[in-house]
Amino acid sequence: MAYRTTALRIDRDQALRERIISAALARVAEGGFAALTMQALAEDVGIATGSLYRHFSSKGSLAAEVFAVASQREVDALAATMRGTGRPEQRLGAGLERFAARAWESRRLAFALIAEPVDPEVDEQRLFYREAYAELFIELLQEGAALGVFRVQQINLVAACLVGAIAEALVGPLSPPARAAREAGYPAPSLAEVSQALVTFCLRAVGAPLPAEEPQP
Amino acid sequence: MAYRTTALRIDRDQALRERIISAALARVAEGGFAALTMQALAEDVGIATGSLYRHFSSKGSLAAEVFAVASQREVDALAATMRGTGRPEQRLGAGLERFAARAWESRRLAFALIAEPVDPEVDEQRLFYREAYAELFIELLQEGAALGVFRVQQINLVAACLVGAIAEALVGPLSPPARAAREAGYPAPSLAEVSQALVTFCLRAVGAPLPAEEPQP
Numbered sequence: 001m002a003y004r005t006t007a008l009r010i011d012r013d014q015a016l017r018e019r020i021i022s023a024a025l026a027r028v029a030e031g032g033f034a035a036l037t038m039q040a041l042a043e044d045v046g047i048a049t050g051s052l053y054r055h056f057s058s059k060g061s062l063a064a065e066v067f068a069v070a071s072q073r074e075v076d077a078l079a080a081t082m083r084g085t086g087r088p089e090q091r092l093g094a095g096l097e098r099f100a101a102r103a104w105e106s107r108r109l110a111f112a113l114i115a116e117p118v119d120p121e122v123d124e125q126r127l128f129y130r131e132a133y134a135e136l137f138i139e140l141l142q143e144g145a146a147l148g149v150f151r152v153q154q155i156n157l158v159a160a161c162l163v164g165a166i167a168e169a170l171v172g173p174l175s176p177p178a179r180a181a182r183e184a185g186y187p188a189p190s191l192a193e194v195s196q197a198l199v200t201f202c203l204r205a206v207g208a209p210l211p212a213e214e215p216q217p
Numbered sequence: 218m219a220y221r222t223t224a225l226r227i228d229r230d231q232a233l234r235e236r237i238i239s240a241a242l243a244r245v246a247e248g249g250f251a252a253l254t255m256q257a258l259a260e261d262v263g264i265a266t267g268s269l270y271r272h273f274s275s276k277g278s279l280a281a282e283v284f285a286v287a288s289q290r291e292v293d294a295l296a297a298t299m300r301g302t303g304r305p306e307q308r309l310g311a312g313l314e315r316f317a318a319r320a321w322e323s324r325r326l327a328f329a330l331i332a333e334p335v336d337p338e339v340d341e342q343r344l345f346y347r348e349a350y351a352e353l354f355i356e357l358l359q360e361g362a363a364l365g366v367f368r369v370q371q372i373n374l375v376a377a378c379l380v381g382a383i384a385e386a387l388v389g390p391l392s393p394p395a396r397a398a399r400e401a402g403y404p405a406p407s408l409a410e411v412s413q414a415l416v417t418f419c420l421r422a423v424g425a426p427l428p429a430e431e432p433q434p
Binding site for chain 1: 332333334335336337338339340341343344347369370371373374375377378379380381382383384385386406410411414415417418419421422423424
């Protein structure tokens, strides 16, 4: 009996922890990490703030876990496309398009994950996940370089360049100063334009053939 | 007399403030923002911690100012090369080489400025300075696109890609997970290799002619 009670408590604790993470993710997707306060979250979940602190010792550690859950989903989605079928340059293009579309659909979340100023614990996770993205690109670049479709020498460095370019392209236009600039008269590009410009940039950068050269201005 | 006394005090305050910033910069260049504690800094400057707080209300605001001073120097150095003489693609290449060399010489500082997990006030400044770098690239891309040497459509987006690629290339290899990977057997590239790979990546990405195609593997 004692064992069953303990197991039941562990299950309940686990279920509550998942509800907390899920509610926290919804808050971040809606208003960024700035909207993730322990009190508001406890209210969302319908528990006392004290109970919340029994599961997460600080807002920073909660934010870091929410970040990891959301980022892992993006890494998995990108990995599925980049390890799929087709030639390496097609998979690179398709991966970028998918990543851009997901970021576009959840812009507030994308900004929160990539660039929102937030607790140092989240910054630590950012470094870790940038490395996870880089690993995916390294894998694909090695494959494409072996086939001669990518002309790259320093594969680790080129992978880092791709990670940086993608993050900045998708979040640069969404960052507060960029938004301000847009409000001052810059036209906002569409997802199709952003996606095509990003794919062109990255394919050219790795010396890959373009699907079709974009029309000259 | 009252006026002169006040003016003298303002001068002295200003001089002390500059000594504080300079000592803080030395600490960050040596050990990153992690090494920037109010107590250690007060000791470096030879003042009481309380006096330090009269000039900077918090460690975050001090860190943000140190960040801004150091970043502005980098932006100015890059601007001097990119607005110098020569064709746009040459100036882009030269600007990247100079930026890479400066980051290489002060790797600890470069990591602190670009990626070290730190107070949100510094993250705010990071967004601001990424925009300042992007502005420099936009200027050069517009000039090169008008001359037909850069084939880019979405200039704002391409500028953001360049900023991201450069930051990640120079700091990715310096970040803690990347260093760990290198210790596990990856060879560390030289400045010349990093610099050439970065220039090749960026020139190709904007559709510019390369100075000389690198030898095929």
